[in-house]
Amino acid sequence: MKILSFIIVLLSAFMAKDHAVHLPIVNAITRHTDTSNLFTGNFTDDYGIKYTITDTLWIQHPRTRFHIIKWNKKEQYLIARNDVKNPGEGGLYTRIDLMQFNGMAPWFWGYCLTVYDAKTDAAAEAVAIADRKNPRKGCNGYPFSRMKVSPPSPIQ
Template sequence: MKKLLLLLGLLSVITVTGKNAHSADTAPEFMKGKFKDDYGIKYEVSDTLWVQLPKTKFHIIKWNNEEQYLLARNDNANPGEGGLYTKIDYMQFSNMSPWKWGYCLTAYEAKTQTLAESMAKPDRSRPKTGCNGFPFSRMKPNN
């Protein structure tokens, strides 16, 4: 019985550790690819890079899929806020076709990663005003 409990405990640790590692390294599948927002701006999102075309890039440092945000360092060549840090909160939509998900720039000019991550959380229960009084930008596939 002791061996069985020990084995179950080890399996739990492996499962939790694997989940947390995956959560911190990769984007949710629904966010990967090419998209267009409700303002007509085009994007490309991968595990490591968020590109707002034509010239704005965010180098992704961390995905927190449990709390639905990512942290990124702004590319030095960006038109504004180069080299600073950004926190992008996101949420998946249901019954809002063709809009699949939305995002909120909670921070975009933080001097450190820690400051960006400490910014207040958006109100996902109110996607029309929950992004600091503004709507989440809605995203649809752009193939």
């Protein structure tokens, strides 16, 4: 028990010392097999853009934020309110459709901004879903953005 207490104190001191350190929620091996955490953590897409995604916030670094208000893990999408300070569509609503990839390492999953300018969350959710059977053109005629695990980015 003393060893466990020591480890907790040591980790607490480490985390308090440098608030810019953001550890990944789970490792890459767990990500591929555990779909409950597959879509949260730190990622880089196939265009080199970095992301930090938690249960409540989707950050596309450096300045775009989506405040997640609903996860539908069964149908693999989320609904979010665009941050009012986003470069475009501030305060509107977004539906992000998600899909897991198999046999495409290092790309474990992909996403599609199905709609990003809905007036309400219900309107965003009602938009026709992306075509996961055709990930190369199933995102409004474009490919799903592929995501791989990456080191944490400082949150700005």
